[in-house]
Amino acid sequence: MQDTVVRVNDVSIQFRLYKENVDSLKEYLIKKFKQKLTYDEFWALRNINFEIKRGESVALIGKNGSGKSTLLKIIAGVLKPTKGVVQTYGTIAPMIELGAGFDMDLTARENVYLNGSILGYSKSELRKQEENILEFSELYDFFDVPIKNFSSGMIARLGFAIATIYTPDILIVDEILSVGDYNFQQKCHKRIQEMLSKGTTLLFVSHSIEQVKEICDRAILLSHGEMLADGKTEEVSEIYSSM
């Protein structure tokens, strides 16, 4: 059993901000020819270093545009860093957006299988868990209705229910708990706490300091792509609120 589950080693990522979007070959050639193909180099993250041990719950905090979501996406393997390496050990359940990959024309039940297979569950596993998903999402009368008729809260409930049917080694949560009503938020909290007690490692992004304090014992503060602080949630959130 590995003790460190996430190792972020000197990670930097650069985005090129093209002044004008070049989407076509003709435009590209003309601009290239006229030497107008200018872009700004923008480092969204600079030299980020940290390790997360098994069972820790870590919050990433910072203002809008500080690089939190970018960092989560790198850890989830969606983005590749320009420099540095990220190593993760174990299964990752990314909850960067609930219901990414839902097909609006399919029913909730059909989407369970589609979304579940996107998250890497097998069909037989999903069949076993279908009842649990129905129960948790509370979509009793709507399970065989195309989800284009659903409210955003209902879609989020379904997404959360599918994403959390199994306990992953690493759970990545990006500001998704702000959807749904109070009851459902409480339910999500409970589910996350349950997973934490089973030894899941949590990476959490939220703008609500209260939520962060409630769930996480360690926090990392990002500002303009740089790591400002890493430590106990109380201390780091104090630095953040004094910024």
Added chain:
Amino acid sequence: MKKYINNFMKYRELLLELIRRDIKTKYRRSVLGMLWSVLNPLGMMVVLSVVFSNVFRANIENFPVYLMCGQLIFNFFNEATNVAMGSILGNASLIKKVYLPKYIFPTAKICSTFVNLMTSFIALLVVVVFTRTPIHPTIFLVIFPIIYVFLFALGFGIFLSAIVVVFRDMQHFYSILVTAWMYLTPIFYPIDILPNYLKIIVGLNPLANIIEMFREVVLYGAVPSMVLHVKCLVSCGIALVVGLYVFYKQQDKFILRV
């Protein structure tokens, strides 16, 4: 290599699920549903047969079957590559949020169109029976041209899906290319009527070769020559290698460009 195979096996269920989704949503809410996969080629065949046997004289023996063989293969290629082309752009929101092997999207589209092609063969069977075309034992060799057109469309579709992310013009340009390609493929005319220089071009057209092989086994009861097999295999190989290579080189840029 082993890593790639393992990864593919892991996402095999997702591929099946995506194919199932495409098939389910394609005809959802239409009254006749899957039946359209049969009715569509039949209807097209009737229209074209009437046009070509009354307006233009094609003088081809058993024209309905001749036409349908070409039409089924070409339409499959056309539809498959077109839907595959938009598959990366269409799944942009997913690609930005979850790690997935990205080739799975164009592959799923090609496969679901392929399932459609299989259903369309019922239409061909109907026409064969209806025109009292003799059925030869070579019909079992039909598997070869079908596999070739699948592989060729797969390679080409994967290539297009990667290119279109970088150059969106491709979507518009491709429809012109396909039209030219269609006229350079003997679908509703016999290859003999072409002048020599065009015969050479058509001889290099992979789809023309595949359709020729398809007709040989279905219509003429001939065993395809080794040369024809080699021609088809080489074009499939080139399409797959170039497609996968370009896709592989481009795929890390997708998330920034879609």
